[in-house]
Every structure is written in C-alpha cells, then in structure tokens.
Amino acid sequence: MAPNGSAGFRDSPLEPGIFLDEDLGSDWYIYESTEPAPHDDLFPEAIPECHPTISPQMYHTVMAPISLAVILALSFLVKRRRLHLSCWNGVPGLLSPGNLLEQDGHRAVAAAVLALLCSELCRLLLEPRPLPLPGTGTPSASPAAREFWKVLALLYFPALYSPLLACAGPRHRLGYAAGTLLAWGHCGAHAWQRAQCPLAPKIHRLYSLLSHVPVLLSLSLLSLWYPVLLLRSLRNGDSPEPRISGKSYYRKYLKAVLSKRGQKGSSVKIEESLSSRIRSYLLSYIYIPEEGFRIPLKLVVSVTVAVVAVYQVAVLLLVAVVPTLRIVRAGMTKDVVVLLVQFGLVPSQGAAVPGDMEQELRTARHFLWALEVCYICSLVLCCLLTCAMLLRSLGMHRSNLRALYQGAVLDVFSKAHILRPSRESLVCWMAFSSFQAAFACLGLLIQQVIFFLCFVAFTFLVVIPLQIGTSSPLFGIIRNMWPFWLTLVVAVLLQHLLAHFQFLEQHSLQKEITNRRALYIVTFLLFPTNVLVGVMAAVWRMLISGLYNAIHFCRLDISLLHRGVETFDPGYRTYCHYLKVEVSQCHPLLKAFCFLLLQPGRTEPPAPPRDTQLEEGLQLMHPKHPAPGRARIRRIRARWWVAYTLLHNPSLTASRKTALADPAANGAQLGIPRP
Numbered sequence: 001m002a003p004n005g006s007a008g009f010r011d012s013p014l015e016p017g018i019f020l021d022e023d024l025g026s027d028w029y030i031y032e033s034t035e036p037a038p039h040d041d042l043f044p045e046a047i048p049e050c051h052p053t054i055s056p057q058m059y060h061t062v063m064a065p066i067s068l069a070v071i072l073a074l075s076f077l078v079k080r081r082r083l084h085l086s087c088w089n090g091v092p093g094l095l096s097p098g099n100l101l102e103q104d105g106h107r108a109v110a111a112a113v114l115a116l117l118c119s120e121l122c123r124l125l126l127e128p129r130p131l132p133l134p135g136t137g138t139p140s141a142s143p144a145a146r147e148f149w150k151v152l153a154l155l156y157f158p159a160l161y162s163p164l165l166a167c168a169g170p171r172h173r174l175g176y177a178a179g180t181l182l183a184w185g186h187c188g189a190h191a192w193q194r195a196q197c198p199l200a201p202k203i204h205r206l207y208s209l210l211s212h213v214p215v216l217l218s219l220s221l222l223s224l225w226y227p228v229l230l231l232r233s234l235r236n237g238d239s240p241e242p243r244i245s246g247k248s249y250y251r252k253y254l255k256a257v258l259s260k261r262g263q264k265g266s267s268v269k270i271e272e273s274l275s276s277r278i279r280s281y282l283l284s285y286i287y288i289p290e291e292g293f294r295i296p297l298k299l300v301v302s303v304t305v306a307v308v309a310v311y312q313v314a315v316l317l318l319v320a321v322v323p324t325l326r327i328v329r330a331g332m333t334k335d336v337v338v339l340l341v342q343f344g345l346v347p348s349q350g351a352a353v354p355g356d357m358e359q360e361l362r363t364a365r366h367f368l369w370a371l372e373v374c375y376i377c378s379l380v381l382c383c384l385l386t387c388a389m390l391l392r393s394l395g396m397h398r399s400n401l402r403a404l405y406q407g408a409v410l411d412v413f414s415k416a417h418i419l420r421p422s423r424e425s426l427v428c429w430m431a432f433s434s435f436q437a438a439f440a441c442l443g444l445l446i447q448q449v450i451f452f453l454c455f456v457a458f459t460f461l462v463v464i465p466l467q468i469g470t471s472s473p474l475f476g477i478i479r480n481m482w483p484f485w486l487t488l489v490v491a492v493l494l495q496h497l498l499a500h501f502q503f504l505e506q507h508s509l510q511k512e513i514t515n516r517r518a519l520y521i522v523t524f525l526l527f528p529t530n531v532l533v534g535v536m537a538a539v540w541r542m543l544i545s546g547l548y549n550a551i552h553f554c555r556l557d558i559s560l561l562h563r564g565v566e567t568f569d570p571g572y573r574t575y576c577h578y579l580k581v582e583v584s585q586c587h588p589l590l591k592a593f594c595f596l597l598l599q600p601g602r603t604e605p606p607a608p609p610r611d612t613q614l615e616e617g618l619q620l621m622h623p624k625h626p627a628p629g630r631a632r633i634r635r636i637r638a639r640w641w642v643a644y645t646l647l648h649n650p651s652l653t654a655s656r657k658t659a660l661a662d663p664a665a666n667g668a669q670l671g672i673p674r675p
Helices: 003-010 016-028 056-083 107-124 143-166 173-196 207-211 213-236 247-258 274-283 297-330 334-342 358-405 423-468 473-480 482-501 516-525 527-554 563-568 570-585 588-598 616-620 630-647 650-655
Strands: 504-506 511-513
Touching: 056 143, 056 173, 107 143, 107 207, 107 213, 107 297, 143 173, 173 213, 207 213, 207 297, 213 297, 247 588, 247 630, 297 358, 297 423, 334 358, 358 423, 358 527, 358 570, 423 473, 423 527, 423 570, 473 482, 482 504, 482 516, 482 527, 516 527, 563 570, 588 630
Parallel strands: none
Antiparallel strands: 504 511
C-alpha cells in the first residue's frame, strides 16, 4: 500500500486524484477556467487604484475654507447694504440659501445645487471614507467610527455647497462674481478628477463615472449661469431687491385670473371618441405649463431631487447585478451544468456526462442571458414609471393649489382644514423635498423586485418554452384545469345574461327587478361557483392592489390608504401640511393685492392759477372735474375685482376682523364650511 494511501486512490478506476488536480481545478473555478474568457473587462479587480493629482482630501481642504470665507464676506456685504449700518455694528446674519417660499428665486440655480447635494449624499453611503478631510479616519476604521463620520458628513456637505446657492441672494455683482469663482472651482476640480481617473475598482469600473454625471451637469450649469448673471449686472447695474418678491409673477397671475371669460355656446358635453380619451389620458402625464400659473420653487426642487435620486439608485442597481450575471455566464462550465441538469433547472438533451453537455451548456448560458435581459427591462420600465408618476404629480399639484387658492378646501382634503401655518406644517414643509426623494428611491426598489419577478415568470413560463418547443408547467396547469376555467366563465356569463334579460324589466325611465323567484333559485344554485369566482377575484384584487401601490408609491399627493385612515400615511400627511404653508404664505392674489396697495400713486399736476378778476360767487363754485380716462377706469375696476375676490375667499376668513366673520358680511357660500 502506498504511503498515506495515495497510490491506492490513484490506481482506482475513477482516479479521483487526477480528477481533483485537473478537472476540479480547471473547470469548477470559473475565475481560473482554461477556456478563454471574453469578458475579462467586467472584473472590477482588473482596474488598478487611481490617485488623481487633486485628491479628494486636497480638494475639500482648499474649497471648504474658501466657501466659508465667501459666505462670511457676503453676509457683511448684505448687512451693510440692507441695514445701512457699519459692518461691525452687531453680528451679521447668514445668507439664506434661496427664497423657497417666494417666486422670484433663481429656479435653475436652486435645482442644480440641490441635485448636486443629493448626488453627493447618495455616493456618501458607499464611500469607505465618508468625510474626505485630513484627520477624519481611514478606510480601515471601525464601523462605529465610520458611522460617526457619516453623521458629520451629513452636516458638512450642505454647508460646503450652500454658498453656491447663497451667492445669488444679494443680487449684487460681488455675489455673482463669488458664485462664478466657486462654481468654476468646484467644476474644475471634479472634471479634472474624472478626466484623470474615469474608472474605479469600486463596485464596477464605470460606477464612479456614471454617478458623477449629475454632479458634472449641475456644476456646469452653475458655471454658465453665474457668469451670465454677472455680465447682466455689469451691463444694467445692480438693481435693489424688490419690496415684494415675485411681483411680476403675481401681476401676471392676477391678469390671467381676471381675463378669463365664460365660454359662450352650449354647455352640453360632447362625447369624445376612444382615441381622444386615450390621447387625453396620456397627455395628463405630461406637465404642460399654463399662462398665469407657475409651479412653486419648492416643488421644482423636489421633483429635480427625486429624479436625481432615482438615477443614482438605478445606476447602482445596474452596475451591481448585470456585471455579476455576465461573469457567471462567462464562467459557466460543463460540471456546473451537470448539477443544474440533475436539479431539473436545465433541460437535458443527452447523458449527464461532462463530455456530452455542449447543448446543455449553451442552454444554461441562454437562460442567464434571459435573466440579464429581464433585469434590464424591468429596471428601465421602473425608471420610466417613476418619472411618469413624478410628472403626473405636477399636474395634481397645480389642480390642488388652484382649488385652495379659490377656497375650495373640500375639493382637496376629505374634511375641512384651516389654511394657516402650524408647528407640524412647518416641519412637514421643511422635510417635503427630502421625503419626495426618499419615497421615489424606495418605490423604485419595490417596483424593481416586483417587475423583475413578473418578467422572469413570463419569460421562463411562456417565452422560453415556446422558443425551444418544450412543454411549460403553466400550459400544463391551464390544460389540465380547463373544466374549472370553463365553469367559471360560463357561470359569470350566465349571471350577466340572466340579469340583463330575465331579472330586469325596463319601464319608461327606470328599471325594476322581476322574476324574483327565479332570481332566488339561481342565487342559491350558483353559490358554490361564486365562491370560486370570489377566490379568483380576491387574487386579482391582491395583484392589482400591489401593482397600483408599488407604481404610485413615489407620489405624495395621493394616499395609499383609505380616506378614513389617510392621516396614518406619512407621505400624504406631509404633502397636506406642505400645501397649507404654501397657500397661506404664497397666495398670489393676496400678494398681488398687497402690491397694488403698496404701489406709489401718481402725482397729480398742479392746479391752474385761479383768475383773481372773477367775481366772488364764481370763485366759490366747485369746478367740474374732467371725466376719468379709460386707463384710470380699468385700473379702478381691476382693484375692485381684487378686493371682491379676496372678500369672497373663505380661506381668509380667519385672518379678518371679528366684525367681518359673519357669512352675510363677507359673502361666504353656505355650502362651504367655515374654518
């Protein structure tokens, strides 16, 4: 017997020693396969570690102090210009990063900065070093220390990018110049890093480049926008900040409201064709701007941040799964196919021997390719559905805001609400954009799981069996249960036909139930069959409810719960309180009326000198004033229309004096409950 018994094993007919040395080492390990691997570029380990000239630590070490100095300098500038006091007389207030409750803010700048911040925070969760500053830990730090640095990074990145938005607040050429320098600095550093190190070994070689696309686009927009504002300021001079923000928009909104006239002609609704209804339904998912109305800045920022968050999650899902499927497909060997054939996952065309498994190997690789196609198709469909829901919500936002502007509270909420700010409403208003991004990301993940399973089931139960000509288990179930399905169909059709022809008798203008004895007999006889029909209806209800809730999960303007318990939906409750703040603080008619009241009146020309030669009686007579012109009459009528509109707005009743709270005094309609 050979030492350690090795010779005995090698002389056996199966030769396990040779099998372990050759077959197992060459076939079972997919990364060491003897076959040429055509997808070696998919391995993230093949990308070496890259160190750009401007490292992240150097970039943040330089830009953080510069951003702090810029924000402090602009704060002193704003205090000196607005309060006309010495720069050292009191503590200067910090600049506001955008007037989110006004309509005159730079919408593109606010959306770009928030998209930049959202992209940085999405990538922050996967970074081994969350806070890229010197002395803030190493990638090999403990998990507790890493979580601590992540919490600090959640506060650091908003402070770093807030000057990019605050530079547009003072409306001064120095602010535009500072914003230009900051935008160019951030954009140049990020572009140089991506140019030097476009690929990275983390997750996938293209993930770093794809995740930086929103960052580069946002910084490029800011790098072009601030120079345009600076040139415009140098050409026209610095315009002082208006006393009422967004006065041009409020004036346009007032003109659009007052210029509407009732349509003449018949009010009979003409029935639309099927194609027209389908076209109208599809157009409802495309937000078309209308004259006289502008979506609030907070909503624009929320939708932009949600789209960027969906893009970041979609890129992560794509690069984390698809390359892995390709690696498994490229490393698939005949010995792995033997196991798949024995478990029944791959149909067998011959003997289960590794030398005769060419057809099974191609079938297994085709199955993996089908899985990859299903995953990509489901991801694309989920992204399109999420973006469509976000666009559809813009139209619902416009309808809700218009209804609340008119005081129709019950058209938006299920019960009467007082449209005034509160502690909870302010908290919900601050968190609305963040909630929108979070709900969109989680909704995308849920949709991806559901639609991927649906695509896989349809592919492997319907498409692939038809393609390779084999029997499908689904087809077998349907074929074996045809009496059951035929019974259900016949029972449903029979009940509909009997209800239409036998159990309903139509008179001149109404319908009555007839043949009640036969109705009772049919109801009793079809009770067991209707139980089975109810089971199928319950399954369909569960499926349609799951699909509907998964698709509409990202929308905060509708509740996924019943109206009686819709307050338990945190997303919808946040949206309702957000509407209260927007309507109570940014009512366009109220601000337009205030602007008309604050508008300085025109100086009247001096009265002509009186003739001293006239008699005393003629001098005491009141002179006849000339008839007012058309422009003055239109202006007076417009102001009275504004006052009349505000007087008939029930949402402003709580803000009036007690003497005007009577419905008979302010003209409130009896059908609308008083808040």
